[in-house]
Amino acid sequence: MVGGNIGNFFAVTFILPLAAFLGGNNAQRGWSLAVLLYAIVAVVLLLVAFADMREKNIQRTKSIPIKQSFKAAKRNWPWFLIVAANIIFWIGLTARSSTLAYYFQYNMHNSGYISLFNGFSIIQVVGMASIPFIVKKFNKWGTTVFGLAAAIIGQLMMVVSGSHLIPLLISWCIACIGSGIACSMFFAMVGDTVDYGEWKNGVRASGFLTAIGSSFCIKMGAGLGSFIPSVIMKTFHYVPNHVQSASALSAIKFSFIWMPIVIFALNIIPLYMYKKYEEHEPIVIRDLMNKNSQEEM
Known part of the structure; x- marks a missing residue:
């Protein structure tokens, strides 16, 4: 990451x-x-x-047909929750990143800020690097919610900051650190749902569940995250390379500031529902270890 x-x-x-x-x-x-x-x-x-x-140690990997891979998703409710949450997250993240240029060009009237703020987004690696420390206190679902809350706070601070550069940069850094934490955690949690699928259905479809839970979610969420703001901006009469109307400026601001806030807040719902499955993980791991040890005997 x-x-x-x-x-x-x-x-x-x-x-x-x-x-x-x-x-x-x-x-x-x-x-x-x-x-x-x-x-x-x-x-x-x-x-x-x-x-x-x-690849090494391929003799330990059992290939399973795609039809059987679908069985690993049957009643795998934590996997469905993570897939839904990950798609929602990428809608919000992409909406923010795809409208950044419009916001600073038309609302802030300073195209020079585009590269500056894009460059400062690198600070989200601070959030990613801090995950091992945060997860010890809040567990995985709580760490993800913590990241989403930080992203929401950063977005709200940008509203208060107005056109002042330093407060805007500080707010942007907080938002990026928060989204960096949340982004990384989804990859960790989708791996746990592979264990749950094996425990629930007796099928370990690591490739299938991980591919849908990560790559598919990113593509789907990013596509919607780019499409929805474009529809909003077009609806409110955005015209490229022209002075924008008040309604177009409001649409750009909504897409860059408020839409991610709303989506990140909604994202907390499936994560809270996931909480009970994370608490159940020790039982899943124990049962799988016992099963594997019996098979080796």
Whole structure:
């Protein structure tokens, strides 16, 4: 998670000056070339990372058909709760990140803040690094709620901060630290639902449950998180590269400030419902250990 955020830091911090450099007076050409360059770098790095990678201890891994993988999700209520919560979270997070540029360009009237605040988002690694200490006190579901609460507080502080740069940056950092904590915790909790699925249904579908609980949720939530603000802004007459009406400015502010607050608050509901399943984990782990030890005998 920390490594991913470092990569994201460089991507979002330098995309604007890179697009301006490559495109000159043609902004569309600059963005196309910048994204193409990013894509080429990504492909090269992925090939380097995985070209000679080989799995070890594969004899311990049992492949199961996709039909049987679905059985691991049957009555796996903690998995359904985490999937729902993760999708909701990524809707709020993406809504915030996708409207940041609009907010600072039109509402704050300072496009220079876009790269600055995107760059400061790297501070969420502080939240990620602090998770081992926080989780000892609040457990996993409580740590996630703690992160969401911090993100909500940071968003609210941005409202109070107005156009003052330092208070805005402090508020943004608090919001990013909170969302960084929550983002990381979903990956930890979806792993626990794999154990629950094996305990409940006798099927360990690690790949299937983890893929849906992480990658699918990110794609689904990010897609909706980009789509919903665009619909809101269009409905209230946002016009690109023009002076915006009062209704358009309100729509941008709602999408960047208030929509994430509402969504992060709603996200607490499935997490609170997940609490009882986390409290049940010791029993699940004990029973699985006993089962595995009997199979080895």
